[in-house]
Amino acid sequence: MKIFRDTWLVYSRAMKLNIKQPVWLIVMLVQPIYFLFLFAPLLEPMDGMPGFENGAMETFVPGLIIMMALFGSAFVGFGLIAELREGVIERMRVTPVSRTALMLGRTLATVTTTVFQSLALVLLAAATGKLDVYWPGVGLMLLIVMLTAFMLAAVSLGLAIVLKSEDAMAPTINTLVQPIMLISGIMLPMVMAPTWLQNVADFNPFYYAVQASRELFAGNVDNHFVWQAPVILGALTILLVWWATRKFARAVS
Amino acid sequence: MLIETKGLKKTFKSRGKTVEAVRGVDLAVKEGEIFGLLGPNGAGKTTTMRMLSTLIEPTEGAATVCGHDLAKQPAAVRRDIGYVGQSGGTWGEVTAREELIMQGRLYDMSKKRAAERAAEVLEAFQLAEYADRNVKTYSGGQKRRLDIALGIMHQPKLLFLDEPTTGLDPQSRAHMWDEVRSLRERGTAVFLTTHYLDEADALCDRLAIIDHGEIVAEGTPLDLKKDVAGDVVAIGIGGSATEALGLLGDKDFVREIEAGEPDPATGISVLRMYVDDGASALPELLRTLDGKDIAPASIELHRPSLDDVFLKQTGRSLREEK
Numbered sequence: 001m002k003i004f005r006d007t008w009l010v011y012s013r014a015m016k017l018n019i020k021q022p023v024w025l026i027v028m029l030v031q032p033i034y035f036l037f038l039f040a041p042l043l044e045p046m047d048g049m050p051g052f053e054n055g056a057m058e059t060f061v062p063g064l065i066i067m068m069a070l071f072g073s074a075f076v077g078f079g080l081i082a083e084l085r086e087g088v089i090e091r092m093r094v095t096p097v098s099r100t101a102l103m104l105g106r107t108l109a110t111v112t113t114t115v116f117q118s119l120a121l122v123l124l125a126a127a128t129g130k131l132d133v134y135w136p137g138v139g140l141m142l143l144i145v146m147l148t149a150f151m152l153a154a155v156s157l158g159l160a161i162v163l164k165s166e167d168a169m170a171p172t173i174n175t176l177v178q179p180i181m182l183i184s185g186i187m188l189p190m191v192m193a194p195t196w197l198q199n200v201a202d203f204n205p206f207y208y209a210v211q212a213s214r215e216l217f218a219g220n221v222d223n224h225f226v227w228q229a230p231v232i233l234g235a236l237t238i239l240l241v242w243w244a245t246r247k248f249a250r251a252v253s
Numbered sequence: 254m255l256i257e258t259k260g261l262k263k264t265f266k267s268r269g270k271t272v273e274a275v276r277g278v279d280l281a282v283k284e285g286e287i288f289g290l291l292g293p294n295g296a297g298k299t300t301t302m303r304m305l306s307t308l309i310e311p312t313e314g315a316a317t318v319c320g321h322d323l324a325k326q327p328a329a330v331r332r333d334i335g336y337v338g339q340s341g342g343t344w345g346e347v348t349a350r351e352e353l354i355m356q357g358r359l360y361d362m363s364k365k366r367a368a369e370r371a372a373e374v375l376e377a378f379q380l381a382e383y384a385d386r387n388v389k390t391y392s393g394g395q396k397r398r399l400d401i402a403l404g405i406m407h408q409p410k411l412l413f414l415d416e417p418t419t420g421l422d423p424q425s426r427a428h429m430w431d432e433v434r435s436l437r438e439r440g441t442a443v444f445l446t447t448h449y450l451d452e453a454d455a456l457c458d459r460l461a462i463i464d465h466g467e468i469v470a471e472g473t474p475l476d477l478k479k480d481v482a483g484d485v486v487a488i489g490i491g492g493s494a495t496e497a498l499g500l501l502g503d504k505d506f507v508r509e510i511e512a513g514e515p516d517p518a519t520g521i522s523v524l525r526m527y528v529d530d531g532a533s534a535l536p537e538l539l540r541t542l543d544g545k546d547i548a549p550a551s552i553e554l555h556r557p558s559l560d561d562v563f564l565k566q567t568g569r570s571l572r573e574e575k
Contacts, residue, residue: 009358013351020346083344091342091403094306095359096331 006098010105018113025113028072032064032121036128039187040064044130051189054218057131062141062213063186064125065118066206069145072117073152074177076110077160077169084164099249103157107241110153111146118145134219141216144209144229151237152177158244161251184210205232255411255442256282256305260314263300274300276466277314282444282459284410287437289457290446291559293571297466298446299339299415305444306336306413319410332360335404335412335441339419342400343388349375349399350384353406360407367406374402378432394425401432405441412436414445418452430456450559450571462563469566474559481557481565483508484531486538487523489551494522497547501526504541506534509565521550525564527557 018025040060047056083089092102119142126133156173163169183190183197184206190198201207212229220226263275275297282288290298303309305318307327316323319333343352350371357367375381378398383391388399397417404412417433418426433443433456447453453460454474461471470477490497494512501524502510510526528534531554542549563571 006359009355013355016351017345017347085340086344087338087340087342088344090308090338090340091336091356092359093308094331094334094336095356096328096361097359 003098003101003104006101007105007108010097010101011108012105014106014109015112018109025117028068028113029117029120031071032068033124035064035067036061036121036125051185051191054214054220055131057125057128058218059189059214061122061125061131062217063184063210065121065141065145066148066184066210066213067181067186068117068121069114069148070152070177070181070206072114073110073149074156074173076106076153077156077158077173078166080106080157080160081164081166081169084160100245103154103245103248106157107150107153111149114145114149115142118142132218134217137216137219137221140221140226141213144212144216144233147230147233147237148206148209151233151240154237154241154244158240158247161248180204180206183207186210205236208232254281254317255284256280256288256316256318256444258305258314258316261301261304261311261316262313263297263304263309264312274466275304275311278463278466278468280461280468280471282411282442285437285440285442286458287433287443287445287456289453289460290444290463291448291450291453291457291460291563291571292446292463293448296463298448298463300466301463302413302415302444302446306334307331308336332407333410335407335409337400337404337412337414337417339415341396342403343396345389347388348385349380349388349391349402352388352399353402356403356406362407370406374406378402392425393421394428397421397425397429398432401436405436409441411442411444414443416447417445418447418449426452448571450563454559462559462566464563464567470562477559477562478557481527481561483527483529483557484534485525485553485555485557485561486528486531486535487525487551487553488538488542488549489521489523490547491519491521491550494524496545497542498524500541500545500547501538504534504537506530506537519550523551527561531555 040057043052043056043060046052052059080089089102093099122133122138125131159172160169163172183201183204185201190201190207193201208225208229211225215223215225258278258280261275261278262273265272265274278301290301292298300309304311305316305323307323307330311323318330321329321333323330353371353374354367357370358364362370375384378401380395380398380402383395388396391399401414414433418429421429430452433445436443445457457474459471459473460477461468463469488497498510498512501507506529508527508529510524513523513525515522535552535554539549560571563569
């Protein structure tokens with residue numbers, strides 16, 4: 001199928017570019033590493049308290065991974081804007097390449113790098129010896145990471161093609177992603193929040209992603225979040241990827 | 254015919270205002286020729302080219318490109334054309350070879366075939382030496398050659414070049430002209446836009462002059478210049494040029510005459526006229542002026558250029574537009 005072949009071509013090119021600039025992949029790891037070593041120790045005394053029943057680090061690290069997936073993929077649109085400006089996208093649009101593939105290939109490359117970054121962070125956290133990791137759960141958690149990265153990379157590319165400028169892109173993404181991060185309980189579990197804020201969090205799909213990751217990390221595979229998160233994120237991913245693909249295909253038809 | 258357009262139109266809507274970028278263009282481009290679209294900035298050159306290369310949809314009108322209907326078979330058109338935009342088309346940590354192979358693969362070539370063809374193209378465009386270097390390190394001329402190499406990777410019948418020499422130094426520019434000519438020799442037709450008169454004159458087999466979204470003249474550079482007829486005489490007059498205008502305009506051999514606006518710095522206005530034979534007309538013109546004690550501030554006599562063609566069609570000089 002042409003679309004699969006084209007997606008693979010665009011994906012390989014994007015991956016090659018990623019590998020050639022490993023600095024960028026490491027930069028995306030720096031922020032979570034800061035949090036791991038400079039913020040996580042503050043939470044250690046909370047071990048076993050409400051919201052930290054699974055352990056302080058066991059609660060914080062999975063949230064950190066979702067945060068990295070959120071930010072890492074939300075900014076991929078910037079690269080697309082540079083490519084738009086330099087005529088790369090225009091050059092490819094005159095070829096018979098599938099327009100959907102132009103987007104999907106880039107999105108999937110982001111998913112790949114995010115998975116590697118997540119694994120690196122889990123290994124690093126495990127190496128500190130301060131937490132117990134339920135490894136089969138980590139495997140399932142990566143699925144949630146993949147959905148998160150897929151969705152946000154698509155949205156970011158969709159926004160890039162609409163906004164077409166870095167200056168408009170940065171504040172838009174920050175405005176969207178910051179509150180999503182804050183009310184997903186990444187820093188502190190939402191059980192500590194006042195009721196109204198908890199109620200708001202119930203409508204935040206990434207709250208489910210964070211909670212599910214925590215339960216999977218701790219090995220509570222039968223927790224309700226574990227099935228709720230993939231269902232909610234999956235539905236939203238389908239919807240947003242469809243939106244972004246349409247925006248993209250229309251803008252570059 | 255490689256390209257035939259009928260009443261091609263494009264209107265853009267921005268902030269409630271409608272801008273007619275292209276207002277009904279009829280063009281014909283033959284196989285194997287270098288065809289130029291000459292006009293000032295904002296005349297609709299790029300918009301016309303973007304429509305013909307499937308990048309934007311015409312608002313009205315129809316066109317066939319390489320035998321395919323532009324509106325109904327854009328995919329077929331894309332297979333037969335190459336396109337090199339103004340901003341080029343390479344960016345980031347990529348090498349020329351990688352991008353060429355990728356380009357070939359986008360046109361359904363096998364990995365092996367794409368690699369062979371890339372090597373061939375790199376050789377033809379004298380890029381083999383830098384093939385595995387990051388494109389960021391390329392000079393303007395090298396980058397432009399790579400842009401064109403990317404455009405012809407799949408051996409298209411027709412290559413679109415948008416302002417191919419803008420921003421190049423004179424030497425790279427001359428090289429680029431040679432590249433374009435050698436494309437024609439290898440059987441690829443070239444459709445290019447330019448706002449350089451000398452480029453249109455020296456490089457194009459045929460050209461169309463476009464202004465305000467309309468074609469004002471079409472033909473070979475020679476035919477277009479012949480249409481202006483005779484020679485061009487330009488005489489600068491200090492002070493009021495009205496008397497001189499009347500005097501010279503009365504001569505039988507002066508076909509057309511017009512007075513330009515006085516230069517704000519020198520107060521000199523230029524009378525521009527087309528005459529049958531410059532060599533015999535000039536002494537007579539000067540005698541006439543001398544008889545009324547009008548001393549010319551400057552005198553110029555030349556064969557008509559494409560600028561005269563543009564001037565005649567639009568009343569403006571393309572030279573002043575830049």
